[in-house]
Amino acid sequence: MMSQEQNDLITRVGPGTAAGEVLRRYWQPAALSEELVGARPVVPVRLLGEDLVLFRDNEGELGLISRQCPHRGADMAFGRCEDNGLRCPFHGWHFDRNGQCVEQPGEPEGSQMYKNIKAKSYPVVEKNGMIFAYMGPGLPPALPNFDCFAAPDTHVFAFKGLWECNWLQAMEVGIDPVHASFLHRFLQDEDPSEGYGKQFRDKAADTDIPMTQVLREYPRPEINVEETDYGMRIISLRHLDNGRTHVRITNQVFPEAICIPMSNEMTITQWHVPIDDENCYWYSMFTSFGNPVNKSLMREQRLQEHRLPDYAPLKNKQNNYGYDPDEQEKLTYTGMGLDINVHDQWAVESMGSIQDRTQEHLGKSDVAISRYRRMLMKAIKAVEENNDDELPMWNGALNVEEIRGPLSIDAIGDTDTWQDAWKEADTKRRAACEWPAEL
Template identity: 60%
Template sequence: MLSAQQNDFITRVGPGAPAGQLLRRYWQPVALVDELEGPRPVRPVRLMGQAFVLFRDEAGELGFIDRDCPHRGADLAYGRIENGGLRCPFHGWLFNVKGDCLETPAEPEGSKLHTRIKQRAYPVVQRSGIIFAYIGEGEPPAFPEFDCFVAPDTHTFAFKGLIECNWLQALEVGMDPAHASYLHRFFEDEDTSESYGKQFRGASADSDMPITRVLREYDRPDISVDPTAYGFRLTALRKLPQAQTHVRVTNVVFPQAFVIPMSAEMTISQWHVPIDDTHCYWYAIFTSFTGPVDKKRMREQRLELYELPDYVSRKNKRNNYGYNIDEQNTQTYTGMGFDINVHDQWAIESQGPIQDRTREHLGTTDKGIVAFRRQLVRAIESTLEGGDAPMLISVDQASGFSGPPSIDGIEKAGVDPVQYWQEADLARRKACDWAAARLTEPAGE
């Protein structure tokens, strides 16, 4: 367990907060590309307790600037896209994507006031359906050449969802391979051929055994945590009959993402991005190693649960996450429906707006969480001292990262689990056009 001071040290993210200073050194997802489609490409964004406005000008250029107009503080999120920038409706001051003030039309003819006005603007890029911004000091790090960033647009799909609690407890669910055997337990196995777009509903690779059965019947995984250049690799082994082993390889990418298998054909790269100390968004990129992603189907599946424009779950703490006692007795372990996002949201939010880690008692299966917190503390302390931190990589270093391998499968009797997941990852890449074209040795070993 941690002290209250230690808990604040790793959870609070506002300007000046230690963890906030660290996270500002990294690119942060701030919106889906979809959110800027339509007649008015302007979105308010709250990130780590600060207010911004994201917009796309008439030329298609992205801008990410402070939200309060430098004239008299009006809300630029209500601005108009016109004349090469975003215009404040209060007095017509106009700002381009670089934060330059182009016009102050209410001023006298010939006024040069606009030349002395600068709204702070931040680097912003579009990657795989997500818009990332950098609000820290100095130059931002490069993007590692992970699968989610190098796969063609046809083979990726991005989505997000709101979680009403601190970012760290949301992230830590992805470092916990053991919870799936209970939180995501289903009492009956569905037809795995109908599992497209659904996590923990298909068959494990190299078998016809439903993942739901694996999780339900074999609930004591042997978990190992191995440090890598990008963070950690977690391997969970479940012993099956006939000397077989279920092998699940997931990854923690510092400082706030994980990469996990969704199915035999897709992986999920997911970030947990602080809105403030007590709210966050998850952003995910689904990456396919087979055919193009059916984006329309994936989006429709998720919009059954998430409501626009703020991507709020229709099942939440205000309606008890849809809890039904009859369902809990006969169909699902939680009684909260068949979408595992609801299960995760309940588990995360039920810990409180900021989990009180002075009261927790970690077990053996929490070794990934322990390892990550130690790395997080070291990185925060280094940042406060003006030092380095993991994954602050250069463009030259970016190409040294690939994958990371994320496998969920069943190895044959007598095969070493490490050998199995390495061979399974290689076979999947060789069979995939875009991945085969860039095969390298696994990074970060």
């Protein structure tokens, strides 16, 4: 359990809040590139409790500025994307991608007032179908050389989904290895050959055993947590009955991302990005170490579960997440269909908009969650004391661009030598990769 004061400290993200100031020191996913496709590349963005508007100018460059016009507060999401910037329809004030006002056509001839008008703006970068914003002080840190960034665009598929809950409980489900054996339990095993683009549908590495069977039959993993330069490595060991051990390597990427294996050839890097205190988006980059990603198929699969333009899930609390008691008896542990995103969504939204951690009771299997919260509290203290260089993966002695991976994989090896099995499996996967994927 924790106090209400502590819970507020680690969950609230608006300007000036403790956790919000930590998150603002890292690049945050702000939108998908596909949201700016079309004749008018302008999209409203609500991020860390701030209302912004993202646009692409005539030169193809991106701008992220305040949604409220500095003149009279009109909504710039309805701005005219013209003259290499964004123009407010109210009085024609024109802003470039850095938020600088460059024209006030209604002011007296020769007025220089525009030179002193600047909308709030944030730096943005675009990587493999995702647009990131830096909302913190000073110059932004470098991006790490993660696989999802190092891979060519052909091998990465980006998507997002809306969850109606606080970012922290959304992230914490991804660093909980035990829940997969229950929340994502399938009572029948699908044909793994039909599982492209779906998590836990592969066979366990170098076996004919479906991953769904491994998770179902071995629900008590031994969990080890190691702190790393990017956050934490979580090692889950499921000791099989034949002297072999299934090893699953997942990661917490500070401050609010995870990197996990999706299949034998694909990983998922997923950020849990606060819209505000009570809503978040998950942003995922699916990275292939094998063939180029079939983006059209994966997008089609996702759009069967989500609506546009807000990427909200079709199954939600209003329709009980599609719950079917007959299915719960015969097919899935939840009775909520075969998409595990829906299972996670139900779990984290059912906790309430902001989980009341004053009432929780963590067990030994929650070791990664406990370690992460301590890491976050340490980061909050570092920011409060103006010691940003002590933050994980920031601008201190560490060269951020040298951070690679993180290694995320499922492997099976002899129980006595499991420490080597996952490293050897990753080395083999990277050696066969079509793009440079050295760690």
